Amino acid sequence: MAIKTYREAITEALQGEMRRDSRVIILGEDVVGGLGGTAGEVEAAGGTFGVTAGFAAEFGRRRVIDTPITESAIVGAANGAALTGLRPVAEVMFMDFIGVCLDQILNQQAKFRYMFGGKCSVPVVIRTLMGAGFGAGPQHSQSLHALLTAIPGLKVVLPSSPADAKGLLTTAIRDDDPVIFCEHKVLYGESGEVPDGEYLVPFGEANITRRGNHVTIVAFSRMVLLANKVADKLAKEGISVEVIDPRTTSPLDRDSILESVEKTGRLVVVDEGDPYCGMASEIASLAACEALDALKAPVQKVTPPHTPVPATPHLEQEWLPSPDKIERAVRTVLGAKLARTG
Amino acid sequence: MTYDPVMLLDAYRRMRAIREFEERMRREVQMGTVPGFVHLYCGQEAIGVGACMNLRDTDYIGSTHRGHGHCIAKGCDIGEMLLEIYCKQGGLCNGKGGSMHIADLRKGMLGANAIVGGAPPIAVGAALTQKTLGTDGVAMAFIGDGASNQGTVAESLTMAAVLKLPMIFMYENNGYAEFTGTSYHLGGADIAKRAAAFGMPAEKVDGTDFFAVYDAVGRAVARARKGEGPSAVEAFAYRWYGHFEGDMQKYRDSKEVERLRASSDPMIKFSTALTQNHGIDAEELREIDEEISELIEDKVNAAKAAPKPTSEALYSDVYGSY
Numbered sequence: 001m002a003i004k005t006y007r008e009a010i011t012e013a014l015q016g017e018m019r020r021d022s023r024v025i026i027l028g029e030d031v032v033g034g035l036g037g038t039a040g041e042v043e044a045a046g047g048t049f050g051v052t053a054g055f056a057a058e059f060g061r062r063r064v065i066d067t068p069i070t071e072s073a074i075v076g077a078a079n080g081a082a083l084t085g086l087r088p089v090a091e092v093m094f095m096d097f098i099g100v101c102l103d104q105i106l107n108q109q110a111k112f113r114y115m116f117g118g119k120c121s122v123p124v125v126i127r128t129l130m131g132a133g134f135g136a137g138p139q140h141s142q143s144l145h146a147l148l149t150a151i152p153g154l155k156v157v158l159p160s161s162p163a164d165a166k167g168l169l170t171t172a173i174r175d176d177d178p179v180i181f182c183e184h185k186v187l188y189g190e191s192g193e194v195p196d197g198e199y200l201v202p203f204g205e206a207n208i209t210r211r212g213n214h215v216t217i218v219a220f221s222r223m224v225l226l227a228n229k230v231a232d233k234l235a236k237e238g239i240s241v242e243v244i245d246p247r248t249t250s251p252l253d254r255d256s257i258l259e260s261v262e263k264t265g266r267l268v269v270v271d272e273g274d275p276y277c278g279m280a281s282e283i284a285s286l287a288a289c290e291a292l293d294a295l296k297a298p299v300q301k302v303t304p305p306h307t308p309v310p311a312t313p314h315l316e317q318e319w320l321p322s323p324d325k326i327e328r329a330v331r332t333v334l335g336a337k338l339a340r341t342g
Numbered sequence: 343m344t345y346d347p348v349m350l351l352d353a354y355r356r357m358r359a360i361r362e363f364e365e366r367m368r369r370e371v372q373m374g375t376v377p378g379f380v381h382l383y384c385g386q387e388a389i390g391v392g393a394c395m396n397l398r399d400t401d402y403i404g405s406t407h408r409g410h411g412h413c414i415a416k417g418c419d420i421g422e423m424l425l426e427i428y429c430k431q432g433g434l435c436n437g438k439g440g441s442m443h444i445a446d447l448r449k450g451m452l453g454a455n456a457i458v459g460g461a462p463p464i465a466v467g468a469a470l471t472q473k474t475l476g477t478d479g480v481a482m483a484f485i486g487d488g489a490s491n492q493g494t495v496a497e498s499l500t501m502a503a504v505l506k507l508p509m510i511f512m513y514e515n516n517g518y519a520e521f522t523g524t525s526y527h528l529g530g531a532d533i534a535k536r537a538a539a540f541g542m543p544a545e546k547v548d549g550t551d552f553f554a555v556y557d558a559v560g561r562a563v564a565r566a567r568k569g570e571g572p573s574a575v576e577a578f579a580y581r582w583y584g585h586f587e588g589d590m591q592k593y594r595d596s597k598e599v600e601r602l603r604a605s606s607d608p609m610i611k612f613s614t615a616l617t618q619n620h621g622i623d624a625e626e627l628r629e630i631d632e633e634i635s636e637l638i639e640d641k642v643n644a645a646k647a648a649p650k651p652t653s654e655a656l657y658s659d660v661y662g663s664y
Binding site: 025027072081085088103104112153175176177204 | 445457465469470475497498501659660662663
């Protein structure tokens with residue numbers, strides 16, 4: 001166990017799997033960088049945020065492949081390579097760019113196994129950066145995990161800690177289904193303990209980051225950190241908050257969520273995705289459909305508004321869920337009584 | 343040029359099988375026995391077969407919505423194809439893909455694809471596998487004139503050229519993208535020249551002439567096997583029937599197809615060439631014709647009689663594990 005950043009943990013998982021299995025390849029824009037420039041053949045990037053720095057030297061450019069800016073061909077090539085025996089990890093630099101290559105995700109990789117009658121495997125991982133907080137504007141800041149979660153055939157993974165980043169990415173690369181691995185750009189510098197050596201975290205098993213009895217908070221990705229902060233603050237007032245990080249939205253650990261809601265009777269969902277048809281709505285719906293009798297208060301959703309992400313830094317902060325907004329939601333569910341008839 | 347007579351007879355058998363298969367499908371669709379949409383390959387047989395006779399089972403093809411001909415050309419089992427088209431148990435995709443999604447990885451067939459322009463990036467990925475694993479295998483994407491306008495095709499050309507992949511862009515210019523003619527929808531551009539602009543050899547050939555296609559694709563495949571990178575071939579042929587079977591074809595002069603059948607039937611051209619220039623006995627071709635005819639009759643009947651997938655199949659194979 002050592003303290004590492006989220007970014008280092010991702011590198012470690014990729015490196016571990018590249019060393020373990022020669023079928024694993026990486027492809028994307030500037031995963032090495034520097035080809036064709038006037039400085040000669042140098043490693044100019046190693047990935048936009050340096051995650052794959054040094055990989056070309058260790059694994060060779062045959063397995064660490066710089067592509068042109070062609071998202072459909074990047075994901076499509078990963079799909080074709082996966083069907084024919086490789087285990088590609090494709091990088092779609094920002095999640096917003098999913099818009100450019102959605103067909104290869106929605107109609108191709110997600111459906112191959114089903115429409116080919118189960119006669120193929122599709123071991124593709126798409127690594128992509130989600131999330132606001134950088135002032136990166138409407139086309140570099142979105143959290144589109146719910147959109148992808150609604151596509152049968154895909155698995156969608158949202159690590160919130162360095163340890164999970166390593167363990168979930170290792171699992172993703174060994175998985176025989178397409179996995180969308182959503183890395184939150186604001187978490188890249190976060191540190192935490194990361195197990196040494198081989199480390200896998202299974203999909204569909206929530207992590208309960210705080211134990212509590214009064215209120216359940218279900219939070220995704222970076223929102224887990226905010227929820228933890230609120231739980232720690234309220235603990236000093238004697239308010240006992242349970243925080244659940246589902247880790248993966250598809251598959252979703254419904255049992256852990258329902259078990260907690262049965263216990264606390266009060267639910268707050270925090271997500272950086274849209275308030276409509278998003279994970280907050282999905283979890284609220286889950287509680288309403290499966291645990292209504294246990295609810296002592298209406299479910300509170302803490303999400304951004306139904307708007308694009310503004311580039312304006314102070315408006316972006318206003319747009320984002322915050323510890324204050326989460327705390328208010330917790331106090332609301334604690335104060336509210338659910339009106340019941342009959 | 344001399345050709346191996348065994349190869350030529352095999353090619354004839356595949357072309358005849360496609361013709362017979364598609365004509366039968368046409369009648370069956372008209373009788374209402376086939377579920378979903380069916381897009382027929384009649385008129386383009388020499389392209390699929392001329393191209394695929396250069397390939398091995400370990401080479402890959404990405405196909406289109408008009409994929410029956412590509413499947414037969416690449417060696418897929420006709421009985422299993424029919425089971426699939428009829429959405430029955432034992433079909434190539436266990437009855438869940440249907441006409442527009444037939445795939446057979448054992449034969450290097452990466453799937454018909456109901457998204458126009460969907461398959462070329464996938465074929466590029468198969469070419470990437472060949473290169474990464476250091477084989478001398480290749481991958482080929484069939485691309486219609488309609489698909490040639492899709493951005494995915496431009497991206498695939500770029501990627502294949504930049505990574506110098508063993509890839510063949512097999513364009514099939516059949517004169518129509520759905521209900522719109524090439525003289526309008528290509529915007530005046532020339533498909534082969536477009537491919538050439540990406541830095542690869544691109545040839546134009548008569549797609550109703552088996553030998554022209556076979557030779558041009560042969561050059562492209564040889565180049566790819568030697569590690570010299572991608573090539574494109576644009577083959578011109580005619581779509582004898584509608585975009586899908588049932589299309590009223592209002593966009594076509596009523597005599598157009600009659601003229602095409604009389605002047606450029608790839609089957610007549612090929613069988614004439616075989617008997618006149620390549621020493622093949624007409625009787626031998628007639629025997630193949632009869633054999634194919636019986637085979638298709640038997641397999642269509644078997645497909646119609648086969649059991650349907652059970653309700654369990656609705657839920658299976660969404661994931662490997664979940």
